[in-house]
Amino acid sequence: MVEDVQPVVIVGGGFSGAMLAARLAERGVASSLVDRTGAFGPGLAYSTPFERHLLNVRSDRMSAVEGKPDDFVDWLKDNCPQHADPDGFAPRRLYGEYLQHRLNAARLAHPGMIELVTGDVAAVEDDGVRLADGRVFRARAVVLATGNPAPKTVGAGSRRVITDPWALAALERIGPEDEVIIVGSGLTMVDMALWLDAKGRKGPIKVLSRRGLTPRVHGAGHDHPQPPTGAMLTGPLSRRLAEARRLASDGGWRGVMEGLRPVTARLWAEADAKTRARWLRHLRPWWDVHRHRIPAGVDETMSRLEAAGRLSITAGRVERIEAGAGGVTLHLRPRAGSARPPITGQWLIDCTGPGHAALDDPLTGALIRARRARLDPVGIGLDLDAEGRLLTADGSPDVRLFALGPPARAAYWETTAVPDIRKRIEGLADRLARVQTGPQASASR
Incomplete structure (x- = not known):
C-alpha cells in the first residue's frame, strides 16, 4: 500500500503562492494555500478595482505559466477582447481575474x-x-510566499497618516480640495496620484523622496536588448557603470536594461557583501526607476498634473513628522547647513515601499530567533541557497522551508516581477515534487 504524503503548505495566496499551488497540482503535489484575507490569486498587487491602475509590463510578458507565453493574452481574447493587445498594458483588475481563473482551473482539473x-x-x-x-497544518514543506511587507511608516498612529495606500476606506476620507503629501516617488506614488485625479481630488499632491526620482516611461514598443559587454559584467562598480552609460548613450538606456534582465540574478548572486552594499547604496534608486517603468498614457497624465501645478516632486529626507487633528507637517533635514521649509498638507500617504524588516515580521523574526533562519549578509532579507531554501544560523539549508517572491529578494534581487517569479515557481515545483517525506499525519483543524 502506498501511503499518502503530507501536502506542501504555502503561506500567502497572492500571485506567487497561488501560481505555485496551481503548478504543484499539475505536478501531482497536494498543497494547502493559506491566506489571511482569503483573496486567493490576485493578492494585494492585483486586487485594485480602479480601471486606470494598469500593469507596468506589456501583456505578452505577463503569462503566469512558464513555457506558455501567450496564456494571458489568450485569456484576454476570450474574456476581454478590447484589452487583448499583446503590446498593451491591461488593467491590473483583469490580471487578478486571470490569476483566479488559472487557480480555479487547476483545482477543477486536479480535485x-x-x-x-x-x-x-x-x-x-x-x-x-x-x-x-x-488550527495546525502538517506539511512536507513550507513555502513563505507572503508578498511585500508593509512600509515602516514614520508618524504612524495619526488618522492623518495613511500607512496603507491600498486602504480605500482611508483614501475616501480625503476631501476634494485637501492637500496630500506622498512620501516615496515610485510606482505606488503614481498609482495614488492617478486615483486622486480620477476621483476628483483637486488639491495639490506634494511628493517627497530622497532623490526625487520618478519611474521612467516605456518606449513605443518592445525594446531590443543590448547584450552587456564584458566590462559591464566584471571589475569595479565604477567601471561597470561607465560602460553602461556608454552603451546607453549609443543605443538607448532601455536596450541596456533589457540586456541585463537575463543576467541580473546571477550578477547579484556572484557579488560579495561589500559589492552588494555599494549597489544598494548608490545604484538601487536609479535602477528602480529605469527598470520598473510606466506606460506612456500614465506618464502623460503625470506630466499633465505637473504642468497644471497640481503635482510637485521634492528631493529630500524626512527629519520628523508632526501629525495633528487638522493635518500633517513634514520637516526636512537641512542640506549643507541651510534650512528647508516644511511641507504641509491635510493628509500623508506612505508610499515608501516595502519595509523588508525580517526581524520585525512575526513569522520570519521568530524563525531567525530560533536559529532556523538568518539574515542575508547585507541585512535586506532572509538568506537562502540557490534552490530557495532558508539557511539556518550555521549556514546549512533547511530542506523543508522555502521562500518565494518578495521574501526571496535578498537571494535573487529581481523577484517581484511576474516573468522572474514564474521561472522560480517552475524550479521550486520541480524541487518539491522530488521531496521524499513520510506518511501524512492528520491535521488538527
Missing part, C-alpha cells in the same frame, strides 16, 4: 490537490504551521 485556507499563520513549526485560531 483535492489544492486546499484553500483562510487564516492568519501565527508560527512556522518544525512539522508545519500553526494558525492564530489554533
Whole structure:
C-alpha cells in the first residue's frame, strides 16, 4: 500500500503562492494555500478595482505559466477582447481575474490537490504551521510566499497618516480640495496620484523622496536588448557603470536594461557583501526607476498634473513628522547647513515601499530567533541557497522551508516581477515534487 504524503503548505495566496499551488497540482503535489484575507490569486498587487491602475509590463510578458507565453493574452481574447493587445498594458483588475481563473482551473482539473485556507499563520513549526485560531497544518514543506511587507511608516498612529495606500476606506476620507503629501516617488506614488485625479481630488499632491526620482516611461514598443559587454559584467562598480552609460548613450538606456534582465540574478548572486552594499547604496534608486517603468498614457497624465501645478516632486529626507487633528507637517533635514521649509498638507500617504524588516515580521523574526533562519549578509532579507531554501544560523539549508517572491529578494534581487517569479515557481515545483517525506499525519483543524 502506498501511503499518502503530507501536502506542501504555502503561506500567502497572492500571485506567487497561488501560481505555485496551481503548478504543484499539475505536478501531482497536494498543497494547502493559506491566506489571511482569503483573496486567493490576485493578492494585494492585483486586487485594485480602479480601471486606470494598469500593469507596468506589456501583456505578452505577463503569462503566469512558464513555457506558455501567450496564456494571458489568450485569456484576454476570450474574456476581454478590447484589452487583448499583446503590446498593451491591461488593467491590473483583469490580471487578478486571470490569476483566479488559472487557480480555479487547476483545482477543477486536479480535485483535492489544492486546499484553500483562510487564516492568519501565527508560527512556522518544525512539522508545519500553526494558525492564530489554533488550527495546525502538517506539511512536507513550507513555502513563505507572503508578498511585500508593509512600509515602516514614520508618524504612524495619526488618522492623518495613511500607512496603507491600498486602504480605500482611508483614501475616501480625503476631501476634494485637501492637500496630500506622498512620501516615496515610485510606482505606488503614481498609482495614488492617478486615483486622486480620477476621483476628483483637486488639491495639490506634494511628493517627497530622497532623490526625487520618478519611474521612467516605456518606449513605443518592445525594446531590443543590448547584450552587456564584458566590462559591464566584471571589475569595479565604477567601471561597470561607465560602460553602461556608454552603451546607453549609443543605443538607448532601455536596450541596456533589457540586456541585463537575463543576467541580473546571477550578477547579484556572484557579488560579495561589500559589492552588494555599494549597489544598494548608490545604484538601487536609479535602477528602480529605469527598470520598473510606466506606460506612456500614465506618464502623460503625470506630466499633465505637473504642468497644471497640481503635482510637485521634492528631493529630500524626512527629519520628523508632526501629525495633528487638522493635518500633517513634514520637516526636512537641512542640506549643507541651510534650512528647508516644511511641507504641509491635510493628509500623508506612505508610499515608501516595502519595509523588508525580517526581524520585525512575526513569522520570519521568530524563525531567525530560533536559529532556523538568518539574515542575508547585507541585512535586506532572509538568506537562502540557490534552490530557495532558508539557511539556518550555521549556514546549512533547511530542506523543508522555502521562500518565494518578495521574501526571496535578498537571494535573487529581481523577484517581484511576474516573468522572474514564474521561472522560480517552475524550479521550486520541480524541487518539491522530488521531496521524499513520510506518511501524512492528520491535521488538527
